[in-house]
Amino acid sequence: MSTATDAVTLMKQQVGKAAADRVKSGSIVGLGTGSTTAYAIQYIGERIQSGELTDIKGIPTSFQAEVLAKKYGVPLTTLDEVDHIDVAIDGADEVDPNKNLIKGGGAAHTREKVVDSLADQFIVVVDSSKLVDKLGSTFLLPVEVLPMAMTPVMRAIAKLGGKPELRMGIKKAGPVITDQGNFVIDVKFDKIDNPAELEKTLNNLPGVLENGLFVNVTDVVLIGEIKDGQPVVREM
Numbered sequence: 001m002s003t004a005t006d007a008v009t010l011m012k013q014q015v016g017k018a019a020a021d022r023v024k025s026g027s028i029v030g031l032g033t034g035s036t037t038a039y040a041i042q043y044i045g046e047r048i049q050s051g052e053l054t055d056i057k058g059i060p061t062s063f064q065a066e067v068l069a070k071k072y073g074v075p076l077t078t079l080d081e082v083d084h085i086d087v088a089i090d091g092a093d094e095v096d097p098n099k100n101l102i103k104g105g106g107a108a109h110t111r112e113k114v115v116d117s118l119a120d121q122f123i124v125v126v127d128s129s130k131l132v133d134k135l136g137s138t139f140l141l142p143v144e145v146l147p148m149a150m151t152p153v154m155r156a157i158a159k160l161g162g163k164p165e166l167r168m169g170i171k172k173a174g175p176v177i178t179d180q181g182n183f184v185i186d187v188k189f190d191k192i193d194n195p196a197e198l199e200k201t202l203n204n205l206p207g208v209l210e211n212g213l214f215v216n217v218t219d220v221v222l223i224g225e226i227k228d229g230q231p232v233v234r235e236m
């Protein structure tokens with residue numbers, strides 16, 4: 001293994017594959033967003049193409065997931081067509097010891113929360129760098145907001161003790177636009193003591209669509225690590 005980047009890629013691949021291996025034929029599968037889940041979607045597709053996995057229906061959590069599912073041959077459906085989701089696989093930006101999460105590094109947390117919360121089993125796939133003692137330690141909390149409500153929402157967040165900043169595009173002038181056509185405000189909180197309460201408080205601000213706190217939603221966390229130079233996966 002030559003660089004730290006290679007190690008992270010290996011961990012993501014391993015953990016994505018481990019999650020894909022848990023999908024059973026006949027399942028309706030929530031397809032998450034991000035660089036780690038991308039490997040899970042790829043491996044689900046490979047299992048379908050090899051004939052090992054049959055009768056799979058995927059529900060994408062973003063435009064990115066939809067594109068990847070099509071690329072790797074995972075059939076898609078919508079929430080209008082199904083009455084349940086068997087399993088959802090998704091990444092996270094932070095995971096605390098209670099399996100609560102911060103998500104939304106890719107601005108997809110609003111649709112992710114809909115799909116992941118509906119799943120009978122929600123499997124989170126991360127590399128070990130995502131584990132924290134307390135949410136908010138390393139990552140800003142994403143909040144999706146209607147563009148016309150940006151300023152009052154930022155003021156209200158500041159009153160709650162957060163430091164809000166509008167997420168700007170990379171290789172795109174101006175703010176990031178979500179799949180729903182909204183903005184994302186990233187908020188620095190000095191450690192989040194009560195994620196359940198903060199999740200509700202933020203979502204109660206008029207103009208907020210959804211924030212990236214996922215509380216009591218996760219069933220299983222699969223963690224990719226490097227042990228003795230080799231990628232391994234452990235379960236939390």
Ligand SMILES: O=C[C@H](O)[C@H](O)[C@H](O)COP(=O)(O)O
Binds near residue numbers: 032033035093106
């Ligand atoms: O909006 C994006 C999602 O919540 C991702 O699942 C999260 O940011 C983790 O992405 P990655 O696996 O690329 O670190």
